[in-house]
Every structure is written in structure tokens, then in C-alpha cells.
Amino acid sequence: MSLLLDNPFQELPPDRAVDTDLFLETVSHIPSFFDCLGSTVFSVIKSDINGNITKIRAVYLKDPAKYVTLQAIVEAERDAHGAQWPKVGATLALMWLKRGLRFIQILLQSLADGERDENNPNLIRVNITKAYEQALKKYHGWIVQKIFRTALLAAPYRSNFLKALSRGEEVKEEDCLANVRQFLVNYTVTVDAIYEMYTNLNAELDYAV
Amino acid sequence: MSLLLDNPFQELPPDRAVDTDLFLETVSHIPSFFDCLGSTVFSVIKSDINGNITKIRAVYLKDPAKYVTLQAIVEAERDAHGAQWPKVGATLALMWLKRGLRFIQILLQSLADGERDENNPNLIRVNITKAYEQALKKYHGWIVQKIFRTALLAAPYRSNFLKALSRGEEVKEEDCLANVRQFLVNYTVTVDAIYEMYTNLNAELDYAV
Ligand SMILES: CCCCCCCCCCCCC/C=C/[C@@H](O)[C@H](CO[C@@H]1O[C@H](CO)[C@H](O)[C@H](OS(=O)(=O)O)[C@H]1O)NC(=O)CCCCCCCCCCC
Ligand SMILES: CCCCCCCCCCCCC/C=C/[C@@H](O)[C@H](CO[C@@H]1O[C@H](CO)[C@H](O)[C@H](OS(=O)(=O)O)[C@H]1O)NC(=O)CCCCCCCCCCC
Numbered sequence: 437m438s439l440l441l442d443n444p445f446q447e448l449p450p451d452r453a454v455d456t457d458l459f460l461e462t463v464s465h466i467p468s469f470f471d472c473l474g475s476t477v478f479s480v481i482k483s484d485i486n487g488n489i490t491k492i493r494a495v496y497l498k499d500p501a502k503y504v505t506l507q508a509i510v511e512a513e514r515d516a517h518g519a520q521w522p523k524v525g526a527t528l529a530l531m532w533l534k535r536g537l538r539f540i541q542i543l544l545q546s547l548a549d550g551e552r553d554e555n556n557p558n559l560i561r562v563n564i565t566k567a568y569e570q571a572l573k574k575y576h577g578w579i580v581q582k583i584f585r586t587a588l589l590a591a592p593y594r595s596n597f598l599k600a601l602s603r604g605e606e607v608k609e610e611d612c613l614a615n616v617r618q619f620l621v622n623y624t625v626t627v628d629a630i631y632e633m634y635t636n637l638n639a640e641l642d643y644a645v
Numbered sequence: 646m647s648l649l650l651d652n653p654f655q656e657l658p659p660d661r662a663v664d665t666d667l668f669l670e671t672v673s674h675i676p677s678f679f680d681c682l683g684s685t686v687f688s689v690i691k692s693d694i695n696g697n698i699t700k701i702r703a704v705y706l707k708d709p710a711k712y713v714t715l716q717a718i719v720e721a722e723r724d725a726h727g728a729q730w731p732k733v734g735a736t737l738a739l740m741w742l743k744r745g746l747r748f749i750q751i752l753l754q755s756l757a758d759g760e761r762d763e764n765n766p767n768l769i770r771v772n773i774t775k776a777y778e779q780a781l782k783k784y785h786g787w788i789v790q791k792i793f794r795t796a797l798l799a800a801p802y803r804s805n806f807l808k809a810l811s812r813g814e815e816v817k818e819e820d821c822l823a824n825v826r827q828f829l830v831n832y833t834v835t836v837d838a839i840y841e842m843y844t845n846l847n848a849e850l851d852y853a854v
Binding site for chain 2: 475476477480483484487579580582583586587589590645
């Protein structure tokens with residue numbers, strides 16, 4: 437019924453460790469989010485995120501018992517890769533994946549909060565731009581930033597986007613936004629926990645592509 | 646030594662049938678071509694082309710004896726898929742792949758022919774633009790066309806591009822261009838043969854993404 441609530445993120449345990457298997461299972465439904473944006477332009481982003489997930493899963497499957505949490509993977513790679521780390525393996529894939537997840541989080545939160553361009557109430561460009569600026573812009577060089585501004589022209593109308601999030605069903609806007617808010621609770625906690633882990637382990641990089 | 650001549654395309658037989666196995670083996674080295682353009686912006690194109698090749702190979706491997714030539718695959722899919730065809734399976738993947746191959750062909754031919762912008766002799770924008778206009782532009786909507794014009798700003802200098810084609814070795818420009826010309830002979834014949842097959846089988850589509 438709702439793209440987001442069909443596969444909700446789980447509550448984290450008290451130590452806020454993220455279970456790798458559960459995370460991979462839940463997050464693998466996220467790339468379809470980009471289909472809700474409509475244009476094939478966004479399929480490129482979908483592939484990038486799918487690539488991140490595939491890479492993390494490949495590492496996990498080498499030793500599921502050892503890699504029970506995301507942190508266990510990142511620490512093992514730190515110990516194994518020396519100076520190359522953290523620009524390597526699942527550590528790099530998760531570094532970028534979390535930025536895509538943060539982008540989605542901020543975009544959805546902004547919609548749930550009712551932020552909008554009063555002159556163009558059925559556009560979501562302000563919401564997408566806010567999410568881009570906070571989650572991704574600093575990791576993109578000026579050419580990719582310029583490509584972003586062009587891609588923004590392919591963004592769907594607000595009403596169509598909300599309808600796509602509800603899998604095409606005619607759901608009242610308020611009901612759809614209520615679903616979004618419910619989804620965001622555990623989702624945000626999970627994304628925050630991954631960011632915190634990267635800070636604590638000194639695993640974050642700020643090079644731009 | 647030379648990216649292009651390490652894995653040259655083979656001469657076609659008199660009936661100009663393209664052997665699937667040989668084609669897949671040779672063409673799988675082509676995506677690295679986009680690394681020669683330098684910027685990560687082009688890695689997106691590399692993934693798209695890699696995706697095409699993976700899709701064709703997956704179909705081939707289901708029955709290598711049946712799918713000895715590319716034409717055998719396209720015909721089998723035509724017979725199997727009814728109205729969905731040709732926007733389906735390996736037929737669709739090869740439809741797009743051949744456009745990427747044509748793009749590379751025209752770009753290299755233009756460089757080999759010495760076409761250049763006299764005011765900016767060390768840029769290859771005129772060559773890339775020519776290739777784009779002849780091979781791809783009509784299959785792209787206005788937003789992707791605009792993204793192309795932005796991506797063009799990330800194109801490398803002519804000298805760096807030729808050096809990358811020679812795998813970083815200091816090769817004289819004339820020697821590099823001689824390699825390009827030699828590569829283009831069988832490459833062009835192969836790409837032409839695939840285009841001709843699409844025309845003959847009425848497998849070509851002209852929708853824009
Ligand atoms: C023919 C004409 C066209 C010409 C070509 C045009 C090409 C245009 C390309 C623009 C960029 C597309 C987005 C992809 C960007 C990616 O480059 C970055 C970094 O990507 C990372 O790079 C690492 C190495 O540095 C590893 O390979 C990671 O891979 S690894 O798994 O192997 O470790 C990989 O994810 N990901 C990103 O920036 C992530 C993007 C996330 C989501 C963004 C949402 C934005 C929504 C916007 C809505 C308006
Ligand atoms: C975060 C900020 C960024 C925001 C997001 C920005 C995203 C920008 C995206 C721009 C487009 C990138 C290029 C990819 C374009 C692709 O969309 C097209 C069609 O792609 C085909 O589509 C089919 C379905 O219609 C199947 O899925 C095919 O897949 S299938 O195998 O499954 O059947 C697939 O190849 N391929 C193309 O146009 C082919 C391109 C070939 C090479 C082009 C060389 C150009 C060189 C340019 C040099 C200056």
C-alpha cells in the first residue's frame with residue numbers, strides 16, 4: 437500500500453548497533469524510492485545506491501557471523517586495510533549510501549513539515565534543494581552541482597510524488613504524510629546512528645566527486 | 646600498451662554475422678574507454694554500458710549454442726516476446742549499446758581525421774559534440790541534452806585524452822592516432838553491421854529518455 441511502510445525500519449537496540457542483515461533487507465527496498473521521482477534521469481542515482489548496497493552485502497556474506505553489525509564491518513576493514521581505509525570496501529560504500537539515505541530523510545521530513553514554495557505550492561524543488569544542500573552538495577564538485585540543478589527540472593509535482601509514494605493509490609494527502617512521519621521515526625534514528633558511528637570511528641571523508 | 650589495440654575487434658565473416666561470444670569478449674573492454682575521459686561524471690555512462698553488456702551476456706549464457714550470433718538472439722526474442730519486442734531483453738540492451746559504440750566510433754574518427762576547434766586546439770569538445778549529435782541526441786529529452794552540455798565541461802584536454810588511450814605512456818600523437826585508425830577499421834564494420842541488422846529486422850526504436 438505504501439512504499440515506505442511495507443518495509444519499515446526497525447527500532448534500534450539500546451546500544452544503537454545496526455544489525456547488518458536487517459539493515460540490508462530493509463534498505464534494499466529504498467532504491468525504488470527514486471522511481472517515485474518519475475524521470476529516467478533518476479535511474480542513474482538508483483543504480484549508484486544499488487551498487488552501494490550490493491557491495492556491503494558482498495562483504496557481509498563473506499562472514500555473516502563476524503559481520504553481525506555494520507560497525508563490525510567498518511572496524512574489520514579498518515584493521516585490514518591500513519592507509520587505504522576508509523576509502524575502501526564496504527566502508528566507502530556505506531559512507532556514500534548514508535548520504536543518499538540522509539538526502540531522502542531530509543526531503544521527506546521537509547514535506548512532512550509542510551515546507552513549501554508558496555508561489556509554486558505543487559512543486560517540491562525547495563524540499564529537494566534543501567535535502568541536497570544538507571546531505572550531498574559539499575561532496576560534489578561544481579560540475580555535478582550544476583547537473584543537479586538541471587536534474588531538478590525533472591522533479592515531479594508534489595501531488596504526483598505523494599501518489600507514487602502510496603503506490604498509485606488515491607490516498608488523501610494527509611494520510612500519505614502521516615505514513616511518511618511514521619516511517620521517518622525509526623529511519624531517522626538508524627541514519628543518525630550510522631553517521632555517529634562514522635564520526636566515532638573517524639571513518640568520514642570529505643572529498644568531492 | 647594501447648587501450649584500443651590490446652583487444653581489437655575481429656574481421657567479420659563474408660555474411661557479416663557478429664559472433665556473440667567474440668563480440669562480448671571484445672566489447673567488455675570498451676567501458677574502460679570512459680575512464681580515459683577522466684572525471685567521475687563519466688562513470689555513470691560506464692555503468693550504463695556495463696549494464697547493457699551484462700544483460701546481453703546473461704541471455705547468451707542461457708543457450709550459447711542457440712545464440713551463436715547477435716542476430717540469433719534478436720530473432721529469438723522477437724519470436725518469444727510478441728508486442729513487447731523490441732523494447733525488451735538483450736534486444737533493448739544491444740539497441741542502446743550500439744549507440745554508445747557509435748558515439749565512441751564517431752568521436753575517435755573525428756580525432757583521427759584531425760577535426761578540431763582552431764581557437765581551442767587542445768580541447769575535444771567539438772569532437773564529442775559531433776559524436777553526441779550523430780549517435781545519441783535524438784534519443785535524449787531536453788533535460789538529458791542539457792545535462793550533456795554540462796558534462797561536456799568535464800571533458801579532458803586532447804593531449805591528456807590521447808595519453809590515456811595509450812595507457813599513460815608517452816606516445817607521439819601521430820603514433821596514437823595511427824593506433825586509433827587501425828582500431829577503427831574492424832570496429833566500424835562491426836558497429837555498422839549491428840545497425841544494419843536492427844534496420845533489417847525492424848528492431849530499432851526512437852523513443853527518448
Ligand atoms: C549522455 C549525456 C549525459 C552525460 C553524463 C552525465 C552524467 C551525470 C552524472 C551525475 C552524478 C550522478 C550521481 C552519482 C554520483 C556519484 O559519483 C557519487 C559518488 O559515488 C560513489 O563514489 C565512490 C568512489 O568515489 C564509490 O564508487 C561509491 O560506490 S561503492 O559502492 O563502490 O563504494 C559510489 O557510490 N554518489 C553520490 O553522490 C550519491 C548520490 C545519492 C543520491 C542523490 C540524490 C539526488 C537527487 C537529485 C534530484 C534532483
Ligand atoms: C546528484 C546530482 C545528480 C542528479 C542526477 C543526474 C543524472 C543524470 C543522468 C544523465 C543520463 C546519463 C546517461 C544514461 C542514459 C540512459 O538513460 C540511456 C538509456 O539507457 C537505457 O535505457 C533502457 C530503458 O529505456 C534500458 O534500461 C537500457 O538498459 S538495459 O541493458 O537494461 O536494456 C539502458 O541502457 N542510455 C544512454 O543514453 C547511453 C549513453 C551512452 C554513452 C553516452 C556517451 C556520452 C558522453 C558524454 C560526454 C560529455
